[in-house]
Amino acid sequence: MTVPPPFSTGPGKATLNTRFHIDESWFDEAAQRNLQSYMDQLAEEYEVDLTVAQDPERLRDWIDPYTGRISRVDGVMYEFLEEIAAHPDFITERTSLIEAVFRALLTAANYPMTAIELADRIGRPAEMILRTLSGRQVYKGIRVYKAPEDA
Amino acid sequence: MATESAHSPTWWDESFEITPTDIEYLSNILLEREVPLSTDELAFLLVRYRLSMASGDLDQPDATPAKRYQPGSGYELGDRVTFTFMGNRVGQVVDSRAGDNDDYGSYQVVVVEFDNGDHQEFAAELEIDHALNVPEAAEQPSASPALSPEEIFIDHGGRIGELLESFLAGRDDLVQLGVRWFPKALMLDINERHLNLAEAILDISGGGPMSTAEIMEQVGILGDAQTELAEFSLNYGLKSDQRFDEVGPAGQVMWHLVRMQPADVKEPPGPLRYTALEFDHDVLTVELQRIESEIEDELTTHLLPRREDSIRVTLIYPHWRSGTLPLTPPLQLLFPTAEQSPRIHFTLVDAESEEEMEAWVVRHEGYIYGLRDWYAANEIPVGGYVTVQRGEDPGRVVIDFGRRGRSYREWLLTAKVSKDRIRFENEQHAVGSDYDDLMAIHVEEPDTLDSLAERLVQNRVALPQIVRDVVGELARLNPQGQVHAKTLYSAVNLVRRAPPGPIMAMLVEDPAFESVGGAYWRPTQN
Numbered sequence: 001m002t003v004p005p006p007f008s009t010g011p012g013k014a015t016l017n018t019r020f021h022i023d024e025s026w027f028d029e030a031a032q033r034n035l036q037s038y039m040d041q042l043a044e045e046y047e048v049d050l051t052v053a054q055d056p057e058r059l060r061d062w063i064d065p066y067t068g069r070i071s072r073v074d075g076v077m078y079e080f081l082e083e084i085a086a087h088p089d090f091i092t093e094r095t096s097l098i099e100a101v102f103r104a105l106l107t108a109a110n111y112p113m114t115a116i117e118l119a120d121r122i123g124r125p126a127e128m129i130l131r132t133l134s135g136r137q138v139y140k141g142i143r144v145y146k147a148p149e150d151a
Numbered sequence: 152m153a154t155e156s157a158h159s160p161t162w163w164d165e166s167f168e169i170t171p172t173d174i175e176y177l178s179n180i181l182l183e184r185e186v187p188l189s190t191d192e193l194a195f196l197l198v199r200y201r202l203s204m205a206s207g208d209l210d211q212p213d214a215t216p217a218k219r220y221q222p223g224s225g226y227e228l229g230d231r232v233t234f235t236f237m238g239n240r241v242g243q244v245v246d247s248r249a250g251d252n253d254d255y256g257s258y259q260v261v262v263v264e265f266d267n268g269d270h271q272e273f274a275a276e277l278e279i280d281h282a283l284n285v286p287e288a289a290e291q292p293s294a295s296p297a298l299s300p301e302e303i304f305i306d307h308g309g310r311i312g313e314l315l316e317s318f319l320a321g322r323d324d325l326v327q328l329g330v331r332w333f334p335k336a337l338m339l340d341i342n343e344r345h346l347n348l349a350e351a352i353l354d355i356s357g358g359g360p361m362s363t364a365e366i367m368e369q370v371g372i373l374g375d376a377q378t379e380l381a382e383f384s385l386n387y388g389l390k391s392d393q394r395f396d397e398v399g400p401a402g403q404v405m406w407h408l409v410r411m412q413p414a415d416v417k418e419p420p421g422p423l424r425y426t427a428l429e430f431d432h433d434v435l436t437v438e439l440q441r442i443e444s445e446i447e448d449e450l451t452t453h454l455l456p457r458r459e460d461s462i463r464v465t466l467i468y469p470h471w472r473s474g475t476l477p478l479t480p481p482l483q484l485l486f487p488t489a490e491q492s493p494r495i496h497f498t499l500v501d502a503e504s505e506e507e508m509e510a511w512v513v514r515h516e517g518y519i520y521g522l523r524d525w526y527a528a529n530e531i532p533v534g535g536y537v538t539v540q541r542g543e544d545p546g547r548v549v550i551d552f553g554r555r556g557r558s559y560r561e562w563l564l565t566a567k568v569s570k571d572r573i574r575f576e577n578e579q580h581a582v583g584s585d586y587d588d589l590m591a592i593h594v595e596e597p598d599t600l601d602s603l604a605e606r607l608v609q610n611r612v613a614l615p616q617i618v619r620d621v622v623g624e625l626a627r628l629n630p631q632g633q634v635h636a637k638t639l640y641s642a643v644n645l646v647r648r649a650p651p652g653p654i655m656a657m658l659v660e661d662p663a664f665e666s667v668g669g670a671y672w673r674p675t676q677n
Binding site: 015016017060061062063065066067068069070082098099114116117120128131132135136137138139140 | 164165166168220221222234236237250252254258260271272273274277281282283310313314427429432433452453455652
């Protein structure tokens with residue numbers, strides 16, 4: 001999957017242009033369940049068998065249905081995006097804010113997104129998302145995205 | 152450059168970025184005018200500059216109009232493309248390849264370069280349906296009335312100012328004081344004699360606070376210089392000297408001697424000190440999440456500000472003991488704020504007696520200081536209700552409590568220390584204010600309790616062990632052996648500062664506890 005550098009908003013705190021993503025290393029640091037286990041749980045909830053994905057190792061294009069953006073994903077992620085994340089009730093008004101942001105990032109193949117882009121996908125105010133994600137507490141591994149050269 | 156989008160209102164909020172050219176332009180203005188300018192004034196000048204730049208670009212006959220991105224359309228190398236879902240950001244097609252997924256049929260992938268060097272891939276010539284494919288005829292007309300600099304500043308000035316400030320702060324040749332900026336090279340010389348005189352004046356005034364104009368008048372310095380520049384220069388001299396602290400609310404510059412500030416303003420009092428705890432917020436039940444929101448502990452990270460003229464706070468021991476109030480996001484809007492000052496001096500006014508109290512907002516550590524005597528005089532217990540009301544001017548805040556006319560003796564949960572452990576009993580005590588039944592605790596000997604808290608830290612007793620001990624003690628007082636989550640939160644905070652989230656997460660995750668419904672828990676029976 002190709003990922004961009006963050007917008008250059010200069011030094012200082014997170015802004016509406018700061019990108020967030022699910023940092024998989026957080027799960028190791030926090031000794032939490034890993035990202036795959038969350039995806040497996042969602043697969044079970046939607047009764048989708050991810051183990052039958054065709055060519056699970058091979059990377060292929062996935063076109064984001066919101067943006068047309070291309071991500072390179074493996075067969076399991078592709079199956080997840082097409083069969084689970086695309087489900088109409090994957091994010092609803094009743095989904096909690098953190099869960100909705102987490103799922104919105106999954107629907108974009110974990111492509112780093114700003115609070116504004118996330119707000120568009122989950123129908124909550126961008127400022128509320130930014131405040132929630134900018135706090136000291138890290139929820140479900142959602143962190144500010146740092147390009148590899150900044151990390 | 153995406154300057155052609157500066158006339159679009161969304162562009163300012165979603166895509167505007169500060170460039171070195173912007174900073175150079177603003178630095179030149181400061182040098183030419185020789186007057187300090189505020190961040191807002193500079194932000195407005197920047198909006199005007201960018202709009203004129205954008206208009207200039209549009210006047211260029213060879214400027215290529217950008218195409219609106221649609222996955223069904225085709226794009227050539229060099230094409231400029233506008234992405235509506237990115238706030239009308241504009242990029243240029245720099246490469247392309249064939250699509251690599253038969254599920255989508257035939258399509259191309261174009262690589263788009265943005266003005267920050269970012270490269271992203273997008274689908275093109277896609278034959279299947281996509282939400283972004285809108286027939287040209289159905290599109291809104293692109294020509295919209297041009298927005299004036301004033302209109303843009305009113306709607307987007309906050310964000311522009313915030314970005315601008317973060318960039319100006321990194322400039323060595325500029326000086327920032329409050330919200331205003333000035334070139335260092337043009338500052339008047341403030342020497343050691345000026346600063347020593349200022350210290351003496353503040354010293355004989357009880358340490359402060361005093362305005363810069365008052366200090367200048369009494370010291371009689373810089374009398375010949377232009378007043379605004381002289382005041383700015385003296386402010387800068389005072390700010391650069393560690394003897395002085397700027398303590399005025401936003402928009403007012405007031406000075407105080409650091410050595411004459413209360414110790415609990417310079418450093419957080421012991422009971423408020425907190426070591427951050429990682430926990431899984433998702434494990435909290437809906438009921439526990441509701442209680443967490445209701446408690447509004449300043450250490451809970453996802454509280455949101457709300458504009459109200461009056462907010463009620465339930466005191467917990469760390470604040471009761473320290474004579475402080477929590478500076479939660481909702482309360483922040485009732486107390487004076489400042490652009491930079493970490494400590495702000497202001498006045499608290501008793502709602503009934505109109506007695507005035509000297510108080511401080513300690514912004515970064517998140518508390519209001521100055522209430523110890525007031526709590527004691529009014530017999531407000533741990534768990535008592537305190538109400539904060541907006542005052543008539545920003546430097547005065549009205550404070551009240553659940554008044555009862557006179558104090559009554561009531562049965563209260565009472566905390567004691569025995570054999571180096573915290574113990575609880577139900578005992579009768581005089582109470583002068585209304586309180587939350589679930590959080591009220593009478594503290595027999597605060598000094599002994601604080602010594603116990605210190606020993607627990609020295610002996611590295613972790614929060615889970617404290618939670619177990621406190622649950623065990625509280626359960627002993629109740630025939631059903633049940634403990635409410637709020638009571639536990641209030642009781643744990645007697646010996647270890649912690650927000651409700653991690654305490655309640657331990658209730659859920661520790662097999663030593665079991666739920667008995669609602670917010671009640673008890674030690675596991677078997």
